[in-house]
Amino acid sequence: MDSAERIQAAAKFLLQSPPGEINDVLNDVRNIISDDDSLQEGVLPALQEYNLAQFIIADVPGSEHQSIISEAAKVDGEEDRFLDPRSKTSFRFDHLSLEASDPQPMEPDTEPEPFRAALESSTLTYLNSHFHEGVASVFATPGSPSKFTVQIVANKYNPTNFWAGRWRSAYTIDLEQEVVSGKILVNVHYYEQGNVQLETTHNLTIPLPPAITPSSPSTSAPKLVALIEDEEGKYQTSLNDAYTEMSEKTFKALRRALPLTRSKIDWDRVMGYKLGAELSASKGVFGESQ
Amino acid sequence: MTDLVDSMLDLMRRLPPTRVEENVAALVNICPDYADDLLGSVDQPLTLKTDRATGREYLACDYNRDGESYRSPWSNEYDPPLDDGTVPTPKLRQLEIKANEAFDTYREMYFEGGVSSVFLWDLDDGGFAGVVLFKKSLSPSATTEPSGSWDSIHVFEAAERGRQAHYKLTSTIMLELVTRSASSSSSNAEKQDNGNGKEGTKTSGDVSLSGSMTRQTEQDCPVQNQESHVTNMGRMIEEMEIKMRNLLQEVYFGKTRDVVYDLRSVESLERQRRQRELQKELVGFMKR
Numbered sequence: 239m240d241s242a243e244r245i246q247a248a249a250k251f252l253l254q255s256p257p258g259e260i261n262d263v264l265n266d267v268r269n270i271i272s273d274d275d276s277l278q279e280g281v282l283p284a285l286q287e288y289n290l291a292q293f294i295i296a297d298v299p300g301s302e303h304q305s306i307i308s309e310a311a312k313v314d315g316e317e318d319r320f321l322d323p324r325s326k327t328s329f330r331f332d333h334l335s336l337e338a339s340d341p342q343p344m345e346p347d348t349e350p351e352p353f354r355a356a357l358e359s360s361t362l363t364y365l366n367s368h369f370h371e372g373v374a375s376v377f378a379t380p381g382s383p384s385k386f387t388v389q390i391v392a393n394k395y396n397p398t399n400f401w402a403g404r405w406r407s408a409y410t411i412d413l414e415q416e417v418v419s420g421k422i423l424v425n426v427h428y429y430e431q432g433n434v435q436l437e438t439t440h441n442l443t444i445p446l447p448p449a450i451t452p453s454s455p456s457t458s459a460p461k462l463v464a465l466i467e468d469e470e471g472k473y474q475t476s477l478n479d480a481y482t483e484m485s486e487k488t489f490k491a492l493r494r495a496l497p498l499t500r501s502k503i504d505w506d507r508v509m510g511y512k513l514g515a516e517l518s519a520s521k522g523v524f525g526e527s528q
Numbered sequence: 529m530t531d532l533v534d535s536m537l538d539l540m541r542r543l544p545p546t547r548v549e550e551n552v553a554a555l556v557n558i559c560p561d562y563a564d565d566l567l568g569s570v571d572q573p574l575t576l577k578t579d580r581a582t583g584r585e586y587l588a589c590d591y592n593r594d595g596e597s598y599r600s601p602w603s604n605e606y607d608p609p610l611d612d613g614t615v616p617t618p619k620l621r622q623l624e625i626k627a628n629e630a631f632d633t634y635r636e637m638y639f640e641g642g643v644s645s646v647f648l649w650d651l652d653d654g655g656f657a658g659v660v661l662f663k664k665s666l667s668p669s670a671t672t673e674p675s676g677s678w679d680s681i682h683v684f685e686a687a688e689r690g691r692q693a694h695y696k697l698t699s700t701i702m703l704e705l706v707t708r709s710a711s712s713s714s715s716n717a718e719k720q721d722n723g724n725g726k727e728g729t730k731t732s733g734d735v736s737l738s739g740s741m742t743r744q745t746e747q748d749c750p751v752q753n754q755e756s757h758v759t760n761m762g763r764m765i766e767e768m769e770i771k772m773r774n775l776l777q778e779v780y781f782g783k784t785r786d787v788v789y790d791l792r793s794v795e796s797l798e799r800q801r802r803q804r805e806l807q808k809e810l811v812g813f814m815k816r
Contacts, residue, residue: 239557239558243557244558247554247557247558250554251539251543251551251554254543254544254547254551255542255543256542256543256544259542262538262542263539263542263543265535266535266536266538266539266542267539269531269532269535270532270535270536270539270555270558270559271558272532366797366798367796367797367798367799368792368793368794368796368797369791369792369793369797370790370791370792370793370797372792392791392792393791394787394790394791401783401787402787403787403788403790403791404791405788405791405792422733424788424791426784426787426788427542428739428779428783428784428787429541429542431741431742431743432541432739432740432741432742432779433540433541433542433545433739433740434545434737434738434739434740434741434779434780434783434784435544435545435546435736435737435738435739436735436736436737436784436787436788437544437546437735437736437738438733438734438735438736439733439734440731440732440733441731441732441733442729442730442731443729443730443731444729445728445729469729469731470792471794473731474788474792474794475794476709477735477788478785480707480709480735481735481781481785483674483707484674484676484705484707484735484737484780484781485777485780485781487674488666488674488675488676488705488707489676489703489705489776489777489780489781491666491676492639492664492666492676492677492678492703493638493639493664493678493769493773494637494638494639494640495770495773496638496770497637497638498637499637502766502770503633503634503637503762503766505630505758505759505762505763505766506759508630508633508634508759508762509626509630509755509758509759
């Protein structure tokens with residue numbers, strides 16, 4: 239395997255990192271590849287891809303809140319620069335150290351801003367009432383004033399008890415097409431003397447009721463977020479049902495807790511049966527020969 | 529450089545269990561010199577093979593592999609055939625045959641289907657070692673029906689000490705469960721009455737729980753004859769699988785679900801906060 243192929247393999251490992259474990263995976267990969275110079279250069283695109291896809295959060299310089307690093311947050315034409323629409327600030331983000339720097343004020347487009355701001359305010363209220371440690375960002379779409387993106391991420395890392403979890407949801411709201419399309423992704427890793435992972439994907443499309451219009455941000459935004467809240471609540475309940483189904487049906491169908499006899503196996507009898515079967519089989523042979 | 533193997537094992541403990549085969553293959557390509565260490569310490573899903581002589585299915589893993597060939601526990605033959613493939617001594621092969629019969633009964637009683645295989649090999653110090661394997665898969669008849677698979681790998685060592693034997697058992701169970709769902713609610717659209725004939729909310733998705741857990745145990749048991757090893761191992765493995773099944777139940781359906789609820793609450797946290805405040809006020813009021 240040549241150096242380029244090794245870096246490519248390393249990049250693939252990084253992209254599979256469970257929530258909050260990218261540094262552990264990176265450490266392992268460093269040891270395995272043992273070529274820091276080409277690794278550092280080579281895996282940067284993978285780290286970037288990972289951070290954007292996983293909605294990694296950044297401490298916005300000069301503000302008290304955090305924002306989401308994602309494709310929607312990317313500032314056009316500038317490498318590694320991301321937007322926090324809430325503070326109207328753009329900043330440089332280091333994909334290795336996960337640090338934000340060099341804040342710059344960024345004026346939003348005036349046309350979509352009232353609706354975006356209303357959507358942001360409703361989203362933050364929703365976030366606060368259902369997520370324990372969530373971060374949300376709401377973006378306008380350059381060039382499409384009736385399109386918005388709502389992104390939510392919640393992480394819990396507990397390495398001392400060997401578990402970690404991440405909830406991501408993302409919605410594209412199209413006021414012109416009157417539709418919200420989105421996805422919810424949940425990842426959980428439990429790794430005490432083992433490696434168990436929950437991975438879920440959930441895609442949804444919700445038609446918008448006529449009461450939601452671009453011209454009435456203050457009444458439309460809460461209604462819109464209420465639709466999302468309702469769908470996410472329903473999803474969490476359905477996830478519970480999936481758990482029950484897997485535990486009550488699939489798990490039991492794979493292996494019983496005890497045999498049909500409701501008692502453990504009598505191993506002397508298991509060996510005895512075989513012995514008995516062999517004896518009667520040989521008797522049969524003798525019987526025929528007589 | 530055990531350090532390197534440790535890093536590879538740590539990596540395998542973190543990456544998705546559903547991709548263990550692909551990732552082990554990549555690591556072997558990166559560090560071919562450590563292939564044996566890695567293949568010997570990372571458990572991979574068992575594969576099904578069919579014994580050419582008997583037509584019966586058996587399980588293939590690193591323990592019954594010689595080069596590119598796998599030995600069947602039923603005919604003792606390698607596939608593809610090998611002239612000089614490693615086989616147990618005749619005495620141990622007799623025990624292997626009995627163990628395969630006994631654990632096949634166990635398989636039927638607990639798994640009610642699936643495939644089992646037992647492989648034994650002699651150890652240099654006079655004892656012997658072996659692996660007891662079970663695999664059961666559920667293939668759904670419809671895409672929305674749940675699917676799943678269970679792989680047990682029980683590796684043991686037995687050392688005879690007079691009329692006793694000392695057993696060391698390392699058990700790994702790999703479990704995968706997948707549920708797919710799809711729904712579209714037209715009733716919602718009617719209620720919303722959006723008047724433009726648009727369809728209602730549509731959802732689709734899947735839930736996958738997968739992984740492996742490993743546990744170890746040691747035990748001394750009396751040995752009357754060769755067959756005692758089968759009954760001793762049988763009891764130890766049965767005990768271990770019962771314990772691990774409970775553990776899997778707890779981790780898969782308890783712990784991972786708790787983490788989801790640690791991320792998002794179905795109930796409004798705001799309401800809970802207000803209730804707590806109210807309670808505090810009441811307590812303060814009653815104290816006065």
